[in-house]
Amino acid sequence: MSLAPRAVIVHRRTEYEELLARHGTHGQAAFFLSSRGRSIDEMVRRHDRTRRALREVAAAVPLTWRSSRVERGDLDRFLFAPEDVIVVVGQDGLVANTAKYLHAQPVVGVDTDPGRNPGVLVRHRCTDTAALLRAATATGGRTDELTMVEAVTDDAQRLLALNEIYLGPPGHQTARYHLGPDGERDQGESQASSGVLVGTGTGATGWLRSLWLERGSTAALPAPCEERLLWFVREAWPSPATGTTRVTGELGRGQGLRLTVESDRIVVFGDGMESDALELTWGQSVRLGIAERSLRLVA
Template sequence: MDATDRKIVLVTRRTRLQEMVVRYNTVEQAKFQAEHLGLDFSDFLAEDRTYAAAVTSVTDVLERHGRLQRLDRGFLPNFLFPPGCLVVVLGQDGLVANTLKYLDGQPLLAINPDPTRWDGVLLPFVPGDLPKIIGEVVIDRRKHRDVTMARVQTSDGQVLRAVNDVFIGVRSHVSARYEIHHEGRSERHSSSGIIVSTGLGSTGWLRSVLTGAMGVSGKAAKEAKHLRDHGFPASDPRLIFSVREPFPSKWSQAEMVFGQVQVNEPLRIRSLMPENGVIFSDGIEADALDFRVGMEASVGVDPRTGRLLL
């Protein structure tokens, strides 16, 4: 493919300084607010300079290999990625996850703009690596890692994907009420919600939930402990669900609180919440689906997989 025909999308994010300037209008006002809170404003400036330099470096390389479009993370939910494009993410792990779920097989190249600041578990490259690898990337010669995603579909046709995890519950701190159906069994629950995690997200929110749920017994307890301590591979074609703080009562049960979701065996949840029922993915409540009483959600393994270049 000629470079003039190749589409490259560079996904970026605002730095903390840029976010503060948007909120307080000027750098001076941002500095006043940061120092008023006892924060080191010089660190905001250093982070911003490093990120700007990374954007400039990466942009210079990518523009020589295709038609480049820069996309801010805020526009991800409404952007349609061209089928044959290369997607480059310059940011933290969360930006990689947030971008993957909007792709349909396009390869994603993840670059850590500031390795002294960010661990970058999902960011195998730094800006200085790009000139060395871009030739292999654009001709699809780099290896990649498949990333299993979750898919939620509600009975009224709403669809949501997740790279890390799905939360099903209520917006406020009151109990979520719902019916859970899985592997031929069902229960009514009153809980703090359900987490359904992919392998990629298994060392995140799921680990926290499992730590607080070690009261499950027998085989489930051993499996939960293993998952809490080790997670499971990002390419593993299954999901794990765990219920947060289930409350047993005359109305509700607390037996179906942990399990696996296989490719052909989705988890089904029917809402019993008259208001504030919600489903969101990867910690982004802005993309939440309404989940009011009577609606049903099916949570399963997405037929799409992410392609993370190595």
């Protein structure tokens, strides 16, 4: 007998809950904000909308299904199962935070604050949840296969991301490394910079787009389902030992960018999750490219 599907509802603490965790009570949090000319009322309203959305989504799960709930901070310890349907309730970034832990499970993005979130990944309303859950498990249900980026180190550590992977110094120092096409060291160069960013079409609405605009790049930004990545070196510094000729490029399926560390420490993290990062030291290398895995976002 096969297991019934399980709806896994992913959420994160609201701004109001973060304030209560820091200040202890509503009154103390309100006083803290009012003393700085701000009101707590809007945060409370957004908190109430999120709680209401979570209740509506939970109520829409079919009675024959199992269900579970996980907060963003616990994602790296949560065991997802093949039969799960993931319902992300919150912001676009929460879908990206979740994607790296999945293995082809369908994802439904529910927007808790329409008009405030861009809605690129959280495309649906709470009232659509029941129909979306049925569609996610139906034969032939339509999903968008969003391209992901991966980093694989020379000691077989692996990191995946939906938007982008950043490689750079852990603080505000300069990272030193050798950068070039995978397998072609003689075509690369040693560089000193504030880091390297490799992004997908989904990430082209965020950090990647910012760098693309700043550089005035003529390269077309990839689409979310397109098997193409763009990469940029941030603030490369020329010196007798470091160059600035390889500061941007594209990667297609099967192509890789290799970075070999030439300084004390470089961190590698995806989608802003610095708490779940890889650390590389002198002589270690990492390959960046298109991941075999993609995110199945229910359309």
